[in-house]
Amino acid sequence: MTGCTALVLGSSRGIGAATARALGAQGHRVVLHGRAPGEELAALGRELAAPTVAFDLADEAAARRGVADAAAAHGLPRVVVYSAGVNRVVPFEDASGQDLAGAFGVNVGGAVWVLQHLLPKMAAQGGGAVVLVSSIRGVDATASDRTALYSMAKAALGNLTVSLAKRYAPTVRVNAVAPGFTRTDMVATWDEGAWRQARSNLLGRPAEPREIASAVAFLASDAAAHITGQTLVVDGGYGLSGK
Numbered sequence: 563m564t565g566c567t568a569l570v571l572g573s574s575r576g577i578g579a580a581t582a583r584a585l586g587a588q589g590h591r592v593v594l595h596g597r598a599p600g601e602e603l604a605a606l607g608r609e610l611a612a613p614t615v616a617f618d619l620a621d622e623a624a625a626r627r628g629v630a631d632a633a634a635a636h637g638l639p640r641v642v643v644y645s646a647g648v649n650r651v652v653p654f655e656d657a658s659g660q661d662l663a664g665a666f667g668v669n670v671g672g673a674v675w676v677l678q679h680l681l682p683k684m685a686a687q688g689g690g691a692v693v694l695v696s697s698i699r700g701v702d703a704t705a706s707d708r709t710a711l712y713s714m715a716k717a718a719l720g721n722l723t724v725s726l727a728k729r730y731a732p733t734v735r736v737n738a739v740a741p742g743f744t745r746t747d748m749v750a751t752w753d754e755g756a757w758r759q760a761r762s763n764l765l766g767r768p769a770e771p772r773e774i775a776s777a778v779a780f781l782a783s784d785a786a787a788h789i790t791g792q793t794l795v796v797d798g799g800y801g802l803s804g805k
């Protein structure tokens with residue numbers, strides 16, 4: 563699969579932006595996405611000569627309308643990457659219904675609205691590949707004691723990966739990548755303890771966004787043609803380090 567339309571949700575910055583660059587380098591026609599139009603998104607659009615779309619994935623109506631408009635304007639994608647996400651630290655004991663809805667809104671709901679629209683059409687079109695960006699926090703052994711709501715949402719994304727891989731086999735492959743600590747704008751929320759954890763994996767450092775992007779691009783490519791329903795952990799061995 564080269565030269566396909568590749569829609570990357572949440573590609574205005576961070577892991578999504580790095581993934582857009584990686585898919586562009588593989589020859590895909592990338593469609594960039596952010597929550598709202600902005601200079602970062604526009605600058606990446608100029609860099610990659612790629613169209614940009616903007617809609618709020620936490621808003622069901624906006625997400626449904628946005629993905630339909632994006633596919634109508636720029637073509638039905640054969641590759642879909644869902645990298646949009648937020649990680650707000652809310653202590654479990656203090657969490658409200660609004661916090662729970664907030665954790666699931668963009669991290670899970672947006673993926674559901676987008677894939678409900680695209681997957682039947684991708685299957686009818688002859689196939690493709692979906693990669694969901696999860697987190698090590700969604701993997702049981704490395705679920706967080708500080709961000710339980712985020713961990714729950716990312717675990718749901720891993721489960722969705724399996725459900726959709728089964729439902730859309732053999733035409734569309736659906737996989738996930740579970741990054742560990744990665745140096746993006748999300749580091750702005752890291753305190754000293756988080757930085758310590760970020761360096762406590764077997765490789766002794768957090769990942770760079772391009773190191774996650776290369777795993778996403780691999781799963782989206784024909785090199786992964788026999789891989790579906792899997793979550794590939796890219797955490798520098800954090801889950802094995804016993805720290």
Ligand SMILES: NC(=O)c1ccc[n+]([C@@H]2O[C@H](COP(=O)([O-])OP(=O)(O)OC[C@H]3O[C@@H](n4cnc5c(N)ncnc54)[C@H](OP(=O)(O)O)[C@@H]3O)[C@@H](O)[C@H]2O)c1
Nearest residue numbers: 572573574576577596597618619646647697743744746748
């Ligand atoms: N960085 C890490 O350490 C780490 C570790 C594990 C997993 N992850 C996961 O990796 C993914 C990417 O994270 P990142 O570190 O690259 O984050 P980031 O730099 O903060 O980028 C987040 C992206 O998601 C988009 N987004 C957020 N809320 C949105 C909404 N309501 N509607 C539409 N788009 C929205 C942002 O768009 P705008 O720019 O328009 O806001 C941006 O493009 C996330 O799913 C995150 O949970 C990150």
